[in-house]
Amino acid sequence: MRSQAKKSGSRFYELRCVACDRRVREEESSTRCPTCRSPLEVRYDYEYIRSRLNRYSLRNSPIKAMKYLDFYPIENLSLVVSLDEGGTPLYRCRKLGEAAGYSRLYIKNEGANPTGVFKDRGTIVELTKAKEHGAKAVCVASTGNMAASVAAYATIAMMPCYVLVPEGTPIGKMAQALSYGARVLQVRGTYNDAFGLTEEMSQRYNFYLAGDYAFRVEGQKSQAFEIIEQLDWRVPAAVIVPMGFGTNIAALWKGFKEFHIMGLIDRLPRLIGVQPEGCSPIVAAFNRGQEKMIPVERPNTICSALSAGDPLDGVKAVRAIKESGGCALTVSDGEILEGQQQLARLESIFVEPAGALPIAALQSLLTTARVRADEVVVCLATGNGLKDPRAALRVLPSPPSIEPSMQEVDKFLKLKLYEIRAAGAKNGERNLFTEVPSKGALTDLVNKEFGIRLTPEYSQRVLGLVEDFVNKGKPVTKADLQYILETTLKGAPGEGVLKVEDFQVTTTLHGHAQAKVWVRFDGEQLESSGTGVGPVDAVISALKTAANSRGRLFFELIDYQVEINAPGTDASVETTLVLKDAQGNRIVATGTSPDIIVASVQAFVDGYNLLWARQQS
Numbered sequence: 332m333r334s335q336a337k338k339s340g341s342r343f344y345e346l347r348c349v350a351c352d353r354r355v356r357e358e359e360s361s362t363r364c365p366t367c368r369s370p371l372e373v374r375y376d377y378e379y380i381r382s383r384l385n386r387y388s389l390r391n392s393p394i395k396a397m398k399y400l401d402f403y404p405i406e407n408l409s410l411v412v413s414l415d416e417g418g419t420p421l422y423r424c425r426k427l428g429e430a431a432g433y434s435r436l437y438i439k440n441e442g443a444n445p446t447g448v449f450k451d452r453g454t455i456v457e458l459t460k461a462k463e464h465g466a467k468a469v470c471v472a473s474t475g476n477m478a479a480s481v482a483a484y485a486t487i488a489m490m491p492c493y494v495l496v497p498e499g500t501p502i503g504k505m506a507q508a509l510s511y512g513a514r515v516l517q518v519r520g521t522y523n524d525a526f527g528l529t530e531e532m533s534q535r536y537n538f539y540l541a542g543d544y545a546f547r548v549e550g551q552k553s554q555a556f557e558i559i560e561q562l563d564w565r566v567p568a569a570v571i572v573p574m575g576f577g578t579n580i581a582a583l584w585k586g587f588k589e590f591h592i593m594g595l596i597d598r599l600p601r602l603i604g605v606q607p608e609g610c611s612p613i614v615a616a617f618n619r620g621q622e623k624m625i626p627v628e629r630p631n632t633i634c635s636a637l638s639a640g641d642p643l644d645g646v647k648a649v650r651a652i653k654e655s656g657g658c659a660l661t662v663s664d665g666e667i668l669e670g671q672q673q674l675a676r677l678e679s680i681f682v683e684p685a686g687a688l689p690i691a692a693l694q695s696l697l698t699t700a701r702v703r704a705d706e707v708v709v710c711l712a713t714g715n716g717l718k719d720p721r722a723a724l725r726v727l728p729s730p731p732s733i734e735p736s737m738q739e740v741d742k743f744l745k746l747k748l749y750e751i752r753a754a755g756a757k758n759g760e761r762n763l764f765t766e767v768p769s770k771g772a773l774t775d776l777v778n779k780e781f782g783i784r785l786t787p788e789y790s791q792r793v794l795g796l797v798e799d800f801v802n803k804g805k806p807v808t809k810a811d812l813q814y815i816l817e818t819t820l821k822g823a824p825g826e827g828v829l830k831v832e833d834f835q836v837t838t839t840l841h842g843h844a845q846a847k848v849w850v851r852f853d854g855e856q857l858e859s860s861g862t863g864v865g866p867v868d869a870v871i872s873a874l875k876t877a878a879n880s881r882g883r884l885f886f887e888l889i890d891y892q893v894e895i896n897a898p899g900t901d902a903s904v905e906t907t908l909v910l911k912d913a914q915g916n917r918i919v920a921t922g923t924s925p926d927i928i929v930a931s932v933q934a935f936v937d938g939y940n941l942l943w944a945r946q947q948s
């Protein structure tokens with residue numbers, strides 16, 4: 332192609348297949364090669380771009396994605412769809428650097444984009460192309476972030492947006508897509524199932540297919556441009572990138588190369604790609620020295636954004652890492668959550684788990700000498716933590732509820748309740764007891780593992796719960812002990828008015844559940860029974876009857892939740908009940924046990940006692 336030709340109106344770029352090199356007209360396809368189904372790539376007439384580039388304005392205008400329009404394959408600039416994306420901060424991270432042993436560490440905070448993720452940069456180009464092509468609607472398969480981003484831009488482009496996500500996509504991402512007005516379907520399957528359906532849907536209904544395709548790469552290049560500018564036109568030694576579909580690392584590489592081709596920089600960084608252990612087909616291919624991916628059937632990782640078992644741009648990613656002289660590695664979910672916490676605590680950057688992979692990789696890159704301590708290293712923090720708050724909460728304490736009294740505040744501070752969950756997250760699956768320990772041994776162990784000195788009264792209660800676990804034949808793991816401690820320390824102070832001595836419950840598939848309970852109410856022994864739709868209901872109804880025969884405490888049960896503590900075959904559960912009385916007092920109480928009924932009874936009794944104490948005062 333000649334630059335002369337461009338000025339008379341023909342295109343200054345073309346689409347080519349990365350595998351068979353076939354030239355593809357974008358009217359025919361802008362997603363995959365019609366011949367071999369491989370990804371396409373945009374190739375430019377760089378002479379033309381060079382001739383148009385205004386170097387003065389490039390160096391002097393504010394940094395944001397829209398300033399690089401010359402590098403995007405957009406023909407009709409009046410159609411550009413933008414929410415003022417990019418221009419995200421590049422932070423020098425001294426504290427994190429020191430902790431990880433790096434002297435010149437930077438974080439590019441892509442969570443600061445309009446929908447909280449770098450994908451917005453690609454969506455500008457993609458949706459602008461959709462408009463150029465006169466699309467009436469777009470559809471996209473996504474693990475969540477792509478859905479939210481495409482939905483946001485489809486809205487300002489005034490196009491309906493159809494989104495297919497795997498069932499169980501994090502609520503933060505789902506809430507975004509739905510709020511932007513997307514028509515969302517949850518597919519019972521993996522991302523790849525959703526992906527296949529979406530391709531078919533776009534054919535059948537003639538929807539514009541958005542996703543990890545060639546035009547998106549062009550927009551996402553701006554991350555590389557910005558990094559160079561923000562380092563004052565210097566080139567970092569290495570850029571560490573989380574990989575899912577491999578599109579983004581390919582985009583970064585293309586961006587660095589284009590600045591190089593334009594003579595704006597004189598060398599290129601090494602790209603380091605990181606994937607979670609539970610889904611790492613690109614890392615595996617790279618380390619085998621191959622471009623071919625072996626798909627991962629069932630991705631298993633806490634990083635929803637990286638659950639790409641059969642990554643479309645795997646080939647581009649492997650090439651980018653190889654050409655750049657970089658490397659690829661995996662990190663575990665545990666390391667990822669730790670990296671996420673480290674980044675938040677040392678640098679106040681809260682990312683979703685996928686965004687923490689570069690941090691999680693820092694240590695191992697240093698010890699294996701793949702990066703030197705004094706090199707300029709940029710970590711890409713890809714997505715905002717609010718997208719998936721539940722992931723972070725796994726290793727954070729659930730804030731205890733207290734009575735509005737200073738004693739309760741004192742207790743919280745003295746017992747360091749705020750440290751418990753973090754301590755429990757490390758080696759949570761380790762067995763601590765299979766038999767009931769002595770009170771002394773228990774107190775010592777709690778002090779050693781959690782840094783908490785239990786008072787004799789609390790020791791007794793913790794011991795009681797440990798006994799329950801052991802008697803049910805469940806070894807007590809560190810995670811179990813953490814929940815036991817939280818439940819105990821958050822519970823009613825002192826002896827409660829209601830105590831359960833035993834219960835019995837029978838239930839059948841079609842009939843009501845019947846329960847009998849034996850309790851002490853203010854020291855007096857009582858017995859009563861109840862029925863319910865299920866065993867928990869029946870026991871709680873029996874307890875209510877017993878308590879009300881003496882107590883006359885009015886309340887309603889307004890919420891009930893069950894969570895599995897540490898997933899696995901012999902998991903224990905944590906139940907949470909919310910009770911409300913006639914005055915509108917609300918009490919949140921928890922219970923923990925390997926047995927869901929026992930955990931519910933504990934929570935109920937605790938809630939009841941708290942409410943009782945509240946009403947007596």
Ligand SMILES: *Cc1c(COP(=O)(O)O)cnc(C)c1O
Nearest residue numbers: 476575576577578579636713714
């Ligand atoms: C999409 C995404 C990634 C992975 O990028 P790919 O282009 O799929 O490799 C990483 N982090 C976040 C937060 C993402 O949304």
Ligand SMILES: [Zn+2]
Nearest residue numbers: 348351364367
């Ligand atoms: Zn091809």
